[in-house]
Amino acid sequence: MAASIALARQITRVNINNTKICRLSTVCTDGAFCNASLKRYSDVAPSRSDPEPDVVESHNETLSNAQAHYRYIFPEILPNPDSTRRNKVCEMLERNDMMNRRSVLEIPEFYVGSILAVTASDKYAAGNTSRFVGICIDRGGCGLRAWFILRNVIDDQGIEIMYEMYSPMIREIQMLKLEKRLDESLLYLRDAPNEYSTFDFDMAEVPHVAGDHVPINPLKVKLRSRPWLERYERQDLKGVEDLGLAQKFYDRAKQLATPWEKYDIMKQYRATVTAEDQDEVFRDIHEKQQQIEQARIVRRRRKKLQSNR
Amino acid sequence: MSCLTLLNGAIRNGFGKASFSTTQSLQQIIKLSRLRVVDNSALGRAAMQSGKPPRCIHVYKNTGVGTIGDKILVAIMGQKKRGYIIGCRQKQAAGVPRFDSNNMVLVDDSGTPLGTRIRVPVPSCLRGKATGDFSKVLAIASKFV
Amino acid sequence: MAASMRRLLPGNCGRFIQNVLPNERLLESRYSKSHGNTFQRTLPYVQFRMTHSPNTPAPWWTKKLDTSAPEDLTSDNEAFLQDMVEEKYSVDSPLKEGPWERADWTPRSVRCGLICRKIGVIPQWLNNGKKFYTTLLQVADNHVIRYTPPEINRERRRGSRTPNFGIQVVGADSADPRLFKAEYLGLFQEAGVMPKHHLSRFFVTRDAVIQPGTQLNAMHFSVGDFVDCQARTIDHGYQGVVKKWGMKGGPASHGATKFHRKMGATGGGGNMARIWPGKKMPGHMGNEWRILKGLKIWRINTKYNVLYVHGPCVPGPHHCYVRVMDTILPLRKRKGDGPKPPFPTWFADDYKDQEIPEEIFDESLHRFTASSIEFEEEK
Numbered sequence: 076m077a078a079s080i081a082l083a084r085q086i087t088r089v090n091i092n093n094t095k096i097c098r099l100s101t102v103c104t105d106g107a108f109c110n111a112s113l114k115r116y117s118d119v120a121p122s123r124s125d126p127e128p129d130v131v132e133s134h135n136e137t138l139s140n141a142q143a144h145y146r147y148i149f150p151e152i153l154p155n156p157d158s159t160r161r162n163k164v165c166e167m168l169e170r171n172d173m174m175n176r177r178s179v180l181e182i183p184e185f186y187v188g189s190i191l192a193v194t195a196s197d198k199y200a201a202g203n204t205s206r207f208v209g210i211c212i213d214r215g216g217c218g219l220r221a222w223f224i225l226r227n228v229i230d231d232q233g234i235e236i237m238y239e240m241y242s243p244m245i246r247e248i249q250m251l252k253l254e255k256r257l258d259e260s261l262l263y264l265r266d267a268p269n270e271y272s273t274f275d276f277d278m279a280e281v282p283h284v285a286g287d288h289v290p291i292n293p294l295k296v297k298l299r300s301r302p303w304l305e306r307y308e309r310q311d312l313k314g315v316e317d318l319g320l321a322q323k324f325y326d327r328a329k330q331l332a333t334p335w336e337k338y339d340i341m342k343q344y345r346a347t348v349t350a351e352d353q354d355e356v357f358r359d360i361h362e363k364q365q366q367i368e369q370a371r372i373v374r375r376r377r378k379k380l381q382s383n384r
Numbered sequence: 385m386s387c388l389t390l391l392n393g394a395i396r397n398g399f400g401k402a403s404f405s406t407t408q409s410l411q412q413i414i415k416l417s418r419l420r421v422v423d424n425s426a427l428g429r430a431a432m433q434s435g436k437p438p439r440c441i442h443v444y445k446n447t448g449v450g451t452i453g454d455k456i457l458v459a460i461m462g463q464k465k466r467g468y469i470i471g472c473r474q475k476q477a478a479g480v481p482r483f484d485s486n487n488m489v490l491v492d493d494s495g496t497p498l499g500t501r502i503r504v505p506v507p508s509c510l511r512g513k514a515t516g517d518f519s520k521v522l523a524i525a526s527k528f529v
Numbered sequence: 530m531a532a533s534m535r536r537l538l539p540g541n542c543g544r545f546i547q548n549v550l551p552n553e554r555l556l557e558s559r560y561s562k563s564h565g566n567t568f569q570r571t572l573p574y575v576q577f578r579m580t581h582s583p584n585t586p587a588p589w590w591t592k593k594l595d596t597s598a599p600e601d602l603t604s605d606n607e608a609f610l611q612d613m614v615e616e617k618y619s620v621d622s623p624l625k626e627g628p629w630e631r632a633d634w635t636p637r638s639v640r641c642g643l644i645c646r647k648i649g650v651i652p653q654w655l656n657n658g659k660k661f662y663t664t665l666l667q668v669a670d671n672h673v674i675r676y677t678p679p680e681i682n683r684e685r686r687r688g689s690r691t692p693n694f695g696i697q698v699v700g701a702d703s704a705d706p707r708l709f710k711a712e713y714l715g716l717f718q719e720a721g722v723m724p725k726h727h728l729s730r731f732f733v734t735r736d737a738v739i740q741p742g743t744q745l746n747a748m749h750f751s752v753g754d755f756v757d758c759q760a761r762t763i764d765h766g767y768q769g770v771v772k773k774w775g776m777k778g779g780p781a782s783h784g785a786t787k788f789h790r791k792m793g794a795t796g797g798g799g800n801m802a803r804i805w806p807g808k809k810m811p812g813h814m815g816n817e818w819r820i821l822k823g824l825k826i827w828r829i830n831t832k833y834n835v836l837y838v839h840g841p842c843v844p845g846p847h848h849c850y851v852r853v854m855d856t857i858l859p860l861r862k863r864k865g866d867g868p869k870p871p872f873p874t875w876f877a878d879d880y881k882d883q884e885i886p887e888e889i890f891d892e893s894l895h896r897f898t899a900s901s902i903e904f905e906e907e908k
Contacts, residue, residue, distance in 0.1 A: 165649030233484030
């Protein structure tokens with residue numbers, strides 16, 4: 076009850092994307108409701124990726140501090156909010172599998188707009204591995220079904236590959252550039268000139284210091300002329316330059332818009348996992364996550380020592 | 385998570401709404417689909433430059449829907465030619481690349497490709513289909529994805 | 530129960546407690562050679578009228594739920610009653626008779642099954658990288674309640690096609706005894722277990738008998754076994770022909786007047802000038818007993834008693850009860866040459882001193898604690 080009252084108070088403050096109630100939406104512990112909007116990109120929670128920490132911070136971190144970050148590092152750890160499918164035992168078993176996989180494969184914190192390099196096993200490729208570099212244009216899925224799409228343009232050919240995050244075929248996920256964009260999904264890059272989606276396969280890793288805020292790339296993409304794959308004027312896109320359409324398109328978009336949806340508390344409630352359940356999930360993974368991070372730090376230190384020798 | 389809400393079938397006319405369901409845009413390669421020739425054959429290049437890309441007139445498959453690695457018959461510059469699909473706009477399984485255009489290479493009746501080079505990347509899963517004719521196509525591919 | 534079914538039951542069934550489901554004819558057809566396998570892969574879907582048995586109890590069944598008015602007990606009395614319940618059921622009393630003899634498994638033996646709860650669907654990966662879905666079935670606190678030997682079974686069920694099978698009644702999900710009527714609680718006295726929310730019946734051969742009161746665990750099955758999963762399908766309610774029978778209906782536009790999702794013609798005419806019985810028409814869809822056969826068990830979690838069974842299509846909605854039994858498919862069932870199953874069931878007491886692994890995997894299943902899959906260079 077308290078949670079829903081808090082929700083109601085916050086809801087008027089937030090500008091919610093009308094077309095999608097994103098499953099990634101969460102209730103922040105600081106009280107601001109995050110749902111598929113700019114509010115998610117607040118400066119409240121800094122990044123958790125740590126390439127070379129000197130101090131073993133995470134080990135001494137309290138649970139509440141860590142929890143504030145977990146919904147950004149693992150958006151897929153929260154279960155499907157559909158109440159008819161919720162089962163604590165099933166979710167716990169799936170979460171165990173996910174954390175076991177994460178203890179073997181380092182899955183970095185990334186957002187839509189980040190540039191990643193994925194190395195996967197491929198029996199038909201040279202050396203039985205294939206590496207693909209691209210910008211993450213979309214991500215989704217709950218639990219072990221979590222996926223993300225990388226896009227790149229090679230030899231003037233736009234290519235996208237969807238990867239399943241927990242598939243054992245993935246050998247390495249390397250973060251080349253950690254950043255966010257102004258939108259939750261960059262599917263409009265398919266209708267943008269190739270320059271916006273071209274990334275060099277040999278591009279150098281852009282280092283990101285631990286504890287720094289994740290930079291927001293305020294780039295506004297200028298789309299090609301119509302026809303487009305979607306009706307972008309009906310989507311509340313922030314990262315696109317003025318579409319330059321006739322007024323009738325915007326009028327029609329306004330006719331079809333559903334501005335009352337942002338006041339629909341029950342709809343938001345149904346699309347999110349309650350704060351109490353979230354706390355339970357994060358508490359469950361906290362210990363395991365600390366172990367994983369500790370092991371990683373030790374491995375990196377060992378590598379550093381070896382390279383120094 | 386692409387926004388396909390526009391295709392959810394609520395067709396509204398001026399007076400009311402007549403709604404019937406429509407399928408998503410499946411982007412399958414079927415009869416009369418237009419394709420992009422990505423080899424350096426003279427015929428392919430001429431067709432693409434003339435603004436009349438080849439149209440699929442038959443898919444050599446029981447389902448009639450072509451995907452990566454399937455053989456098709458196309459009508460190109462007034463002739464019928466066979467070809468292989470080497471890139472699809474259709475949504476693919478995890479790990480399989482999805483291309484922004486439906487790419488094909490032209491092949492003659494004996495299975496030899498008309499061109500000498502494929503100028504775009506080609507999915508590596510095609511190597512799994514390398515039987516007889518297909519190996520000749522793979523031989524002219526320069527980059528694998 | 531359908532009127533046609535009631536006629537088939539013997540006259541003295543007033544004493545025969547029938548709180549259990551499913552439809553017995555369906556069960557019997559699994560094991561009777563004369564009826565054969567109705568759900569062969571090669572046959573098209575055949576409407577089988579007796580799958581529509583309703584969920585409502587027959588009048589002669591033992592009355593289950595205590596629907597008397599609330600007693601308005603004081604908190605002290607409430608606490609006292611709870612203590613009484615705990616006292617009665619927490620102590621492991623010694624068995625009235627000693628443990629029953631255990632026979633050896635033969636390929637012709639038919640073991641008891643388990644009652645599981647369908648708790649979710651999770652993807653898993655094989656060692657070659659192939660992804661598939663598995664349904665998680667949690668063994669819901671099963672205890673054996675009763676055994677009826679084949680002689681009594683034969684007498685009661687005259688015309689039964691399975692005269693040599695005994696009936697094992699298994700209960701799932703212990704419940705507060707105060708929810709139930711006294712006569713329902715009486716069902717569990719012989720077994721000496723807490724009353725159960727749900728009861729189900731399994732046909733077993735004489736050698737596979739399990740003593741009432743025995744707990745059944747997920748270890749009753751082994752990884753690599755094939756099982757049949759039977760449950761009531763999702764209840765879709767009253768549905769039209771398009772959804773229920775997959776009819777095409779009519780065109781959406783092109784001037785079609787009031788003919789979009791209708792049945793169309795009902796028959797031919799001629800000699801049988803009427804609508805044939807069994808004509809596909811709108812009606813209630815779902816909530817029918819369906820069995821999915823030959824599902825492999827990929828993984829078992831012994832701590833939470835969960836079976837990971839192949840495929841996302843186990844019948845029933847989430848959290849429904851599923852009956853899980855050894856498969857009858859001839860190519861997937863246990864042969865005499867392979868390892869023998871725990872017979873008649875897996876007894877936890879036999880393994881008290883041994884440490885049982887928390888997770889047991891099929892050898893071709895990828896374990897998430899293992900490193901990523903790598904293909905070796907072919908020489």
